[in-house]
Amino acid sequence: MTVDDVREFVEEIRLSADDDEVAHSMEDELYVAVLQAIVNGADNPGKLAAEALRTKNIEFSRWCA
Template identity: 40%
Template structure:
């Protein structure tokens, strides 16, 4: 993953916030994808990608966990 891809994911999550379950799933998938790529050594710029991804926390939608 690169910074541009992370920005696209964040925008997709923002666009999905009305369907908060979808937005929450996308957010979880984004974080997991980034962690896997960091672990595999395939994330282009882990620090910048993480900075981009964490912006999802500023998107207002309900996050429920069971």
């Protein structure tokens, strides 16, 4: 996983923000993917995490049933 991959995923989430459930699921998926990349020895874990956390600036409802 690269920083560009994360940026693209964040943009996909931004484009899906009109559907809270989809956006929230995608956000969770991104976080798991970034954590897995870090566990697998990503060269730039801090940058990956920082880019992933940009999803917190996207407005959509985050809730769990």
